[in-house]
Amino acid sequence: MGLLKSQVGKLMSGPDGHQPQDPLTVAGGGRSKTEVPSSNAAAGLGAITTRQHPQGPPEERVTDKLYEARKQVHNKRIDGPFRRFKWFVMAMTLTIYYATPWLRWDRGPYAPDQAVLVDLANRRFYMFGIEIWPHEFYFVAGLLIMAGIGLFLVTSAVGRAWCGYSCPQTVWTDVFQHVDRFVDGDRNARMRLEAAPWTWGKVLRRAFKWIIYLIVGFWTGGAWIMYFADAPALVHDFWRGEAAPVAYVTVAVLTLTTVTLGGFMREQVCIYMCPWPRIQAAMMDEKSLLITYKDWRGEPRGSVKKARAEPARFGDCIDCTQCVQVCPTGIDIREGPQIGCITCGLCIDACDKVMAEIGRPRGLIDYATLEDCQQEAAGAAPRPAWKALLRPRTLAYLGIWSAIGMAMLFALGTRTHIGLTVSSDRNPPFMLMSDGSVRNSFTLKLRNMTSAPREMTVTLDGLAGGTLWTDRVARESASRHQTVTVPADASQTMRAYVAMPPGSSAQSFAFDLSTEDAKPERVSSETHFSAPEH
Amino acid sequence: MANKRIDEPTGTETVGHEWDGIEELNTPLPRWWLWSFYLSIAFAVGYVIAYPAIPLLNRGTEGLLGWTSRGDLAKEIGLADQARVTVKERLAAVDVSKLSANDALLQQARSGGAAAFKVNCVQCHGSGAAGNQQLGYPNLNDDDWLWGGDMSTIAYTINHGVRQSNDDDKRQSAMPGFAGVFDPQQMTALVAHVRSLGGLQQPNAAGAQIFAENCVACHGANGDGNRSIGAPRLNDAIWLRGSSPAAVERQILNPKMGSMPAWGPRLDPVTVKMLTAYVHSLGGGEAFVDGPAQEPGGKTDVRP
Numbered sequence: 001m002g003l004l005k006s007q008v009g010k011l012m013s014g015p016d017g018h019q020p021q022d023p024l025t026v027a028g029g030g031r032s033k034t035e036v037p038s039s040n041a042a043a044g045l046g047a048i049t050t051r052q053h054p055q056g057p058p059e060e061r062v063t064d065k066l067y068e069a070r071k072q073v074h075n076k077r078i079d080g081p082f083r084r085f086k087w088f089v090m091a092m093t094l095t096i097y098y099a100t101p102w103l104r105w106d107r108g109p110y111a112p113d114q115a116v117l118v119d120l121a122n123r124r125f126y127m128f129g130i131e132i133w134p135h136e137f138y139f140v141a142g143l144l145i146m147a148g149i150g151l152f153l154v155t156s157a158v159g160r161a162w163c164g165y166s167c168p169q170t171v172w173t174d175v176f177q178h179v180d181r182f183v184d185g186d187r188n189a190r191m192r193l194e195a196a197p198w199t200w201g202k203v204l205r206r207a208f209k210w211i212i213y214l215i216v217g218f219w220t221g222g223a224w225i226m227y228f229a230d231a232p233a234l235v236h237d238f239w240r241g242e243a244a245p246v247a248y249v250t251v252a253v254l255t256l257t258t259v260t261l262g263g264f265m266r267e268q269v270c271i272y273m274c275p276w277p278r279i280q281a282a283m284m285d286e287k288s289l290l291i292t293y294k295d296w297r298g299e300p301r302g303s304v305k306k307a308r309a310e311p312a313r314f315g316d317c318i319d320c321t322q323c324v325q326v327c328p329t330g331i332d333i334r335e336g337p338q339i340g341c342i343t344c345g346l347c348i349d350a351c352d353k354v355m356a357e358i359g360r361p362r363g364l365i366d367y368a369t370l371e372d373c374q375q376e377a378a379g380a381a382p383r384p385a386w387k388a389l390l391r392p393r394t395l396a397y398l399g400i401w402s403a404i405g406m407a408m409l410f411a412l413g414t415r416t417h418i419g420l421t422v423s424s425d426r427n428p429p430f431m432l433m434s435d436g437s438v439r440n441s442f443t444l445k446l447r448n449m450t451s452a453p454r455e456m457t458v459t460l461d462g463l464a465g466g467t468l469w470t471d472r473v474a475r476e477s478a479s480r481h482q483t484v485t486v487p488a489d490a491s492q493t494m495r496a497y498v499a500m501p502p503g504s505s506a507q508s509f510a511f512d513l514s515t516e517d518a519k520p521e522r523v524s525s526e527t528h529f530s531a532p533e534h
Numbered sequence: 535m536a537n538k539r540i541d542e543p544t545g546t547e548t549v550g551h552e553w554d555g556i557e558e559l560n561t562p563l564p565r566w567w568l569w570s571f572y573l574s575i576a577f578a579v580g581y582v583i584a585y586p587a588i589p590l591l592n593r594g595t596e597g598l599l600g601w602t603s604r605g606d607l608a609k610e611i612g613l614a615d616q617a618r619v620t621v622k623e624r625l626a627a628v629d630v631s632k633l634s635a636n637d638a639l640l641q642q643a644r645s646g647g648a649a650a651f652k653v654n655c656v657q658c659h660g661s662g663a664a665g666n667q668q669l670g671y672p673n674l675n676d677d678d679w680l681w682g683g684d685m686s687t688i689a690y691t692i693n694h695g696v697r698q699s700n701d702d703d704k705r706q707s708a709m710p711g712f713a714g715v716f717d718p719q720q721m722t723a724l725v726a727h728v729r730s731l732g733g734l735q736q737p738n739a740a741g742a743q744i745f746a747e748n749c750v751a752c753h754g755a756n757g758d759g760n761r762s763i764g765a766p767r768l769n770d771a772i773w774l775r776g777s778s779p780a781a782v783e784r785q786i787l788n789p790k791m792g793s794m795p796a797w798g799p800r801l802d803p804v805t806v807k808m809l810t811a812y813v814h815s816l817g818g819g820e821a822f823v824d825g826p827a828q829e830p831g832g833k834t835d836v837r838p
Contacts, residue, residue: 068562265566272564427662431817434678434770436733441675441817471644471815472637474822475677493641497817502771 073330080349101226110488111451172262221254267329323347419447436502462509647812684821695796
C-alpha cells in the first residue's frame with residue numbers, strides 16, 4: 001500500500017493546499033535547494049505565489065490515515081451577474097440537450113425525420129440538412145478537432161471558462177445543488193441537517209432528495225438515448241417495455257453515473273478525476289484570465305470595526321468568508337489559483353456584494369490576468385478584463401479554429417452525393433467471347449447518398465469501340481452506357497461487363513457515373529482493361 | 535523510508551525519497567478512491583469465480599456461469615442461420631426462370647451461389663469459373679453454352695449432370711470416333727474446313743463436302759451446333775479443346791466428351807437455384823426476364 005500512499009504528488013494538493021509566504025530555501029537531504037511553492041494554475045510564477053497571505057492557523061495536513069475523507073460542500077445561495085450568466089448558460093445547454101432530439105426535419109419518405117440522429121443500426125449520421133456516411137466520418141473527426149482547439153482558444157482567452165459554466169459536470173452539479181437547496185434549505189440548514197442524527201425526519205428528507213436525484217439522473221439518461229433512434233417512437237416503445245435492451249442498459253448506466261458524479265461526487269470529479277484541469281494548467285500563462293483575489297489590496301484582513309480604528313493597518317478584505325461559502329467546490333480563492341477553482345465567478349458576486357454593502361470599491365476578487373495583477377500591485381490602474389482577450393496566442397488559436405471550420409464547410413459544400421468504386425476481376429482477367437471479342441468483368445459499387453432513389457448512368461470513358469452491359473441485362477442491350485436506379489440512401493453492387501472488338505490490346509480507361517436529375521453530379525473511377533498479348 | 539519530513543509550504547509529510555532534488559508529498563488519497571479500489575478487487579474475485587480464469591494443466595477453470603467464447607460464436611451462427619431461413623423460403627417458392635425479375639432476391643441468390651460454387655464447383659471449373667482448356671472443363675464466364683445458358687437450362691444441367699450414369703435424365707450424347715474413316719488428304723481438308731467455320735483458315739470445297747456428309751447432323755450445316763444434344767458450336771472463336779489443326783484432328787479421330795456429376799441428389803434445391811443464379815450472372819447468362827417481381831408474398835422495403 002506504500003504505492004497508494006505516495007501516488008498523489010504536489011499538484012494534487014487539493015482544495016485546501018496552502019500557499020507559502022515566500023519561496024523557502026530549505027536544507028533537505030544534505031543539499032541546499034530552492035523550494036518553489038506549488039501554484040496550481042500558473043506553475044513557475046514565483047512572483048505571484050509570494051503574494052498569497054493566508055491568514056489564520058494553517059490546517060493540519062499531516063495525517064497517519066490512508067485516506068482523506070471528503071468534506072461535503074454546502075455552498076450558499078448568491079445572486080449577481082456571474083450567477084445570472086451561469087443560470088443563462090445552464091438553461092441554454094440543458095435546453096439544447098433535452099430538446100434537440102425532438103426537433104423534426106422532413107427528409108421525405110426514405111429517411112428518418114429526426115433533425116439530429118445518430119443512426120447506428122444503419123450507419124448514418126443526420127444533422128439537419130447534412131447526412132454523413134461512415135466513410136465521411138472525417139467530418140466528425142474535424143468537429144472533434146475543432147472542439148479541442150476551441151477549448152484551447154477559450155482557455156488561453158478566459159481561462160477555465162469551460163469548467164466554470166458549460167462543462168456537463170458543472171451544469172449537473174449545479175442542478176443537484178439547487179435540488180439540495182430546494183429540499184434542505186440553504187447552507188446553514190444543510191450543515192445542521194448533515195450534523196444531525198439520523199431521525200425519521202432526516203431519513204424521509206434524504207429519501208425525498210435522493211428520489212429527485214434519481215429522477216434527474218433518469219431524465220438525463222433518457223434524453224441521451226433519444227439521439228440514437230426516432231424519439232417519439234422510442235419513448236412509446238420504452239414505456240411499453242419494447243425498446244432494445246441496450247436502450248434500458250444505457251439509461252440505467254447514465255442514471256447511475258449522473259447521480260453518482262453529479263449528486264454525490266461533484267467537485268471530487270474536478271479535483272481528482274478529470275484530466276482537463278491538468279491540461280489547462282499547462283495551457284494557461286500569465287496573460288490568461290483567471291479569478292484572482294487581489295491580495296495586495298485585501299491583506300492584511302481585518303473587520304470593518306478594526307479598520308475604522310486603524311485605517312492604515314488593514315486591507316479591504318474583512319474576512320467575512322462569503323467567497324468561501326458560495327464556492328461550489330468549497331475552496332478558498334484567497335489562497336491563490338488552484339486546481340479546485342473552476343472559475344465560475346460566484347465568489348466575485350459574493351465579494352462585490354459585500355464590498356458594496358461596506359462602501360468599498362468592487363473587484364477585490366475579480367477576473368484578471370496574473371500579469372495585470374503584478375502591474376496593479378505595483379500601482380498601475382486596473383486594466384479592463386476584456387483587453388486580455390486580444391493577444392497573439394488567442395488570435396492564433398482563433399485563426400486555426402476558423403481555418404478548420406472553413407475547410408470543413410468547403411468540403412461539405414463540394415462533396416458529391418454519389419459514389420463509384422470499381423474493382424476488376426482478376427480471375428480470369430479477360431475472357432474470349434464466341435464472336436472473338438475480349439471481355440473484362442468488373443464489380444461496381446454505386447452509392448446513392450441522398451434520401452431518394454436516383455437514376456444513375458454508368459458510361460465508358462475512353463476505350464474506343466468498347467461496349468458495356470451489366471448483370472441485369474443481356475449482352476444484346478450492350479452500349480456505351482447503362483442506366484440503373486440506386487435505392488435511396490444505399491449502395492448497390494453490380495457486375496459490369498466490358499467487351500472490346502477482336503484483337504484489342506490492354507489499356508486504361510475510366511467508368512463515369514452521372515445523374516441527370518435536379519442536381520446533376522458526376523464522379524469517375526480509373527481502371528484497366530486486360531487483353532491477351534499478341 | 536528514511537528522511538521523512540514535513541514540507542513547509544504545504545504542511546504535508548513527504549514519502550522520504552528524493553530524486554535529484556524532487557521529493558514526493560504523501561498526500562492522502564480521497565476515500566472514494568480507496569472504495570473503488572477495494573470494489574474492483576471484490577469484482578475481480580467474483581469474475582474469477584463466475585468466468586473461465588485460471589489456467590490448469592490441460593485446461594482452464596470453467597467458471598460458474600459456464601460461459602465460453604465458442605458458445606457465443608455458436609449462438610451467433612445460429613442467429614445467422616435463422617436470418618437465412620427467410621431468404622431460403624423465398625427462394626424455394628420462386629420459379630428459377632422468374633428469379634431474375636426480383637432483383638433483391640437475385641442478388642442474395644448470387645451471393646449464396648458464389649459461396650456454394652467455391653465449395654462444389656471450383657475443382658473442375660476453377661475458382662474464377664474460367665474452366666480449363668487442356669482438360670476440357672468449360673469456361674462458364676463466356677457466352678458459349680454447350681447445353682444452353684438460360685436459368686432453367688443451367689438449373690437442369692446442374693441437377694442432372696452430364697454423361698454420368700447415375701441419373702436417367704442426364705444430359706447424354708456422344709460423338710462417334712472417326713479413326714480410320716478418312717485418308718490423310720480428306721482429314722486435312724476436313725480440319726481446314728472446320729477451322730474455316732471460325733475464321734481461322736480459308737474454306738475448301740473438299741472439306742465442305744466431307745463435313746456435309748458426316749457432321750451436319752449434329753453440328754449443323756454452318757457449324758452452329760445443337761444445344762439439345764450438346765453438340766458444340768464450331769463457327770465461333772471459342773474452342774474448348776484447342777483450335778490448332780492437330781487439336782481439331784485429335785478431336786475428330788478420338789473425340790473427348792466432358793462429364794459432370796448430377797448435383798440434384800447431392801445439394802438441396804435452394805442451393806442449386808443459387809448456383810444457377812451465380813453461373814448465369816458470370817457474364818454469359820441468356821434470356822433475362824423483365825417485369826414485376828413474381829415472388830409470392832414479396833414486399834417492398836421502405837423506411838418510415
